[in-house]
Amino acid sequence: MQYDFTAEQIAWRDEVRAFLKDNATEALIMETLEIGNEGKGPESTKFMAALQKKGWWSLAWPKEFGGMDRDPMDTWIFVDELEKAGVPMMPLTVTSVAPTIMRIGTEEQKAYWIPKIAKGDIDFALGYSEAEAGTDLAAATSKAELKDGKWIVNGQKMWTTMAHMGTHVWTIVRTEPDEPKHKGLSMIIVPLDAPGVTVTPIMVWPGLRTNAVFFDNVEVPEAYQMGQRGMGFYYAAMALNFERLSLGSIAMAHRSFKLVVEVVKEATFDGQALKDDPWIRERVGRIQMEIDAARLMTLETAWALQGGGMPIAESSMSKIYASELTQNITDLCTQILGMSGQLHFSDKSTLGQGWMQWLYRLAPMFAFGGGTNEVQRDIIGFMGLGLPKPSSKKLVKPGTKS
Amino acid sequence: MHPVPTDDQEAILHEIRKFLTKSVDADKCMAWEKEPGSAVSALKSSVAELGWFGYSAPEDVGGSEAGFVDLSLLYEELGRGLLPLQVINYMRGVQAVVDLDPKCSLLNNLTTAEKTICLSFDEEFNRLPENYDVKIEGDAVYGRKCYVLNAESADYHLVAAKEKGGLSLVVVENKDLKFQPLKTMADDSQAHVDYSGAKVIARLGDAGNGKEAFDKMWLNQRLLALSEMLGSMFCVLDTTVDYIKERWQFGQPIALFQAVRHQTADMATTVTACRHLTRQAITRTVAGTVESTEVLSALAYVGQAYKKVCWAGHHLHGGTGFVVEHPMHWHSERAQSYCIRYTPEAPFLKAITAKLLD
Numbered sequence: 001m002q003y004d005f006t007a008e009q010i011a012w013r014d015e016v017r018a019f020l021k022d023n024a025t026e027a028l029i030m031e032t033l034e035i036g037n038e039g040k041g042p043e044s045t046k047f048m049a050a051l052q053k054k055g056w057w058s059l060a061w062p063k064e065f066g067g068m069d070r071d072p073m074d075t076w077i078f079v080d081e082l083e084k085a086g087v088p089m090m091p092l093t094v095t096s097v098a099p100t101i102m103r104i105g106t107e108e109q110k111a112y113w114i115p116k117i118a119k120g121d122i123d124f125a126l127g128y129s130e131a132e133a134g135t136d137l138a139a140a141t142s143k144a145e146l147k148d149g150k151w152i153v154n155g156q157k158m159w160t161t162m163a164h165m166g167t168h169v170w171t172i173v174r175t176e177p178d179e180p181k182h183k184g185l186s187m188i189i190v191p192l193d194a195p196g197v198t199v200t201p202i203m204v205w206p207g208l209r210t211n212a213v214f215f216d217n218v219e220v221p222e223a224y225q226m227g228q229r230g231m232g233f234y235y236a237a238m239a240l241n242f243e244r245l246s247l248g249s250i251a252m253a254h255r256s257f258k259l260v261v262e263v264v265k266e267a268t269f270d271g272q273a274l275k276d277d278p279w280i281r282e283r284v285g286r287i288q289m290e291i292d293a294a295r296l297m298t299l300e301t302a303w304a305l306q307g308g309g310m311p312i313a314e315s316s317m318s319k320i321y322a323s324e325l326t327q328n329i330t331d332l333c334t335q336i337l338g339m340s341g342q343l344h345f346s347d348k349s350t351l352g353q354g355w356m357q358w359l360y361r362l363a364p365m366f367a368f369g370g371g372t373n374e375v376q377r378d379i380i381g382f383m384g385l386g387l388p389k390p391s392s393k394k395l396v397k398p399g400t401k402s
Numbered sequence: 403m404h405p406v407p408t409d410d411q412e413a414i415l416h417e418i419r420k421f422l423t424k425s426v427d428a429d430k431c432m433a434w435e436k437e438p439g440s441a442v443s444a445l446k447s448s449v450a451e452l453g454w455f456g457y458s459a460p461e462d463v464g465g466s467e468a469g470f471v472d473l474s475l476l477y478e479e480l481g482r483g484l485l486p487l488q489v490i491n492y493m494r495g496v497q498a499v500v501d502l503d504p505k506c507s508l509l510n511n512l513t514t515a516e517k518t519i520c521l522s523f524d525e526e527f528n529r530l531p532e533n534y535d536v537k538i539e540g541d542a543v544y545g546r547k548c549y550v551l552n553a554e555s556a557d558y559h560l561v562a563a564k565e566k567g568g569l570s571l572v573v574v575e576n577k578d579l580k581f582q583p584l585k586t587m588a589d590d591s592q593a594h595v596d597y598s599g600a601k602v603i604a605r606l607g608d609a610g611n612g613k614e615a616f617d618k619m620w621l622n623q624r625l626l627a628l629s630e631m632l633g634s635m636f637c638v639l640d641t642t643v644d645y646i647k648e649r650w651q652f653g654q655p656i657a658l659f660q661a662v663r664h665q666t667a668d669m670a671t672t673v674t675a676c677r678h679l680t681r682q683a684i685t686r687t688v689a690g691t692v693e694s695t696e697v698l699s700a701l702a703y704v705g706q707a708y709k710k711v712c713w714a715g716h717h718l719h720g721g722t723g724f725v726v727e728h729p730m731h732w733h734s735e736r737a738q739s740y741c742i743r744y745t746p747e748a749p750f751l752k753a754i755t756a757k758l759l760d
Contacts (some may be wrong), residue, residue: 279748344585364716
């Protein structure tokens, strides 16, 4: 048993750090705060181009698709360093959609879509949720009918982040209305510039933009339906599984915490050095302790993936732990910063770059987004601990008469 | 013991709630946020007509002479109804003057809102009056105050500053002051202010002798913050309970899921604890019957609990409560802003511990 990185992994981490030292500019970090770590602005476009040039864009892709075939531990190290540096995360097009196409697409579909994604010509927004189908994704009612070799798509998607900047939406729609709800959905790609697509902004609390996307008799080529018909729900789950490495990451909160620690080392309020305040010392220690635990939980997910496993319960634990810890970290650190803790990152007077105030507003989303923590707790129960699945059927206690 | 408002108080609260429901909604709040000062323009005169600016001020300066308990119930409703912070902060300014000098002649114009006043106390790295750097020399104020709410728009600034080795409380006009506007979480019109010889136009108490009066006034500000927080929590809880009954997932209202019910039950339990702590702290302060940690416990607990209730509300609303059009974020922003300004946990926990151990 060992917890240390190997010499190769340390060398890889240092290589990523050296790259970030040159490319994680102040302008990029500020832009990331303004538009979110999934956003696309001039600085992030430059940064992504630099990643592409290094070949890191398709870091974890198999070599046959032009990737570097880096293993999950290397990928974890890469994602961790990116988040700690405060730069944008890798687009879900690359880390989630592309690997799914590689698994479910026909040879023609792979040959058509993967090279375009690799070049950065295609950028997907994810169209899963609907107004009445959030956590209950299988309740989606947006539909597509096949007519004369074309899919006619109608309906509405919610929380479609990136739809105002992407080229296509990767979406699940009901194609088999007579099948049970989980088996009636298919995965379809809809070009965002197709006639009948309308994207309207939804602004959320941290000042970021997401979207509602409306489909009104949108015509899509038959070949844009991916994998088997009726399997869309499972493909969406597969795509989400590819996100598991970044789901429970604590790196962004860790980075912000380190900036606050620097403030604590230097600042004096009411004549007392913050670092001498027992209340602050206890809390700083507690946060670091919990960050240490959270990092190990995500590392275990990477380690299990490395061994060929699918650590579903482990990544659910990671997600719950990190999302709830992030809320606590932002809350405590905002208080530690005192009156300055309420300042926006764009304010010149702010201490610790204002990350904590921004994260404070973003943090609730980590707990209800990406599969609510309630659902994650259910997953831990039945997939991790072998507890019975929640059921709506009336059960009969063994040994009793029905 | 009678831990709930009387029938008379309930009747008044009903009227206050009616006004706020009619005058403040999410669409209006969104519009007010886009145009600084518009909330005050829209509401100032009707709030003045209701007598809220001078709610506890003496009648001869235009006040309604309400007691502090009634005032605190008004503030509960302001928190519940999300009266814009700019308006509340002007009300707080008047209340501070009432607490410091109820006979102050400026109150005649402040209670009618013909003039407005802001509170200028904090400094960049000093919150305790004994550490202030801002000074009064002759009849002028010198130095820099920070995080001043409504600093740019208020007609007057009530400044706490060092003088003659002690603390003085003075009023200066908003004339030739230099401002550094701040962008804050609650979008509540704060600024740093430079007073380079701003002339004192009124004194609230004797020169250098204001520490005791300041502490009493500031305690009242904190207690009113507790009331606002409590009212806001009532609203978050009610909104969340309504939402989980309406929101269906997996073929049923999410209120039927045990995990959701338990969180709502925890919210309700926390709000109940806050209700008792807040109202006890206020009524016993007014009655002069504080024996030990009653006020300190309220100040340490309620703010932290407020944030937890707001976060649970956010969580149970999911994406619906995360959009800027939904009121939930205004409650959450106030939660942390109020904790930082009025009820930081650490000093009150330390004070409780000191009472027990020292």
